[in-house]
Amino acid sequence: MNNLLNRITVNPEQCGGRPCVRNMRIRVSDVLDLFIAGLSKEQILEELPDLESADLEACLKYARIRIDHPVLAV
Numbered sequence: 001m002n003n004l005l006n007r008i009t010v011n012p013e014q015c016g017g018r019p020c021v022r023n024m025r026i027r028v029s030d031v032l033d034l035f036i037a038g039l040s041k042e043q044i045l046e047e048l049p050d051l052e053s054a055d056l057e058a059c060l061k062y063a064r065i066r067i068d069h070p071v072l073a074v
Helices: 026-036 040-047 052-069
Strands: none
Touching: 026 040, 026 052, 040 052
């Protein structure tokens, strides 16, 4: 899984510091928005030809990790 997450980069000088795919100006949120819009993996790869299948998987795993945090009830 770490190999996949190495595909996600954060650079404060690029895209406002938002997570991107392999130092490109394609944000993780852009990929997630395309999935949310109903595009298939194949359609996203056609729409963004610089991406690889593993990049899409990395975006999904990154998002899952970012939202998986404990919630403490007070």
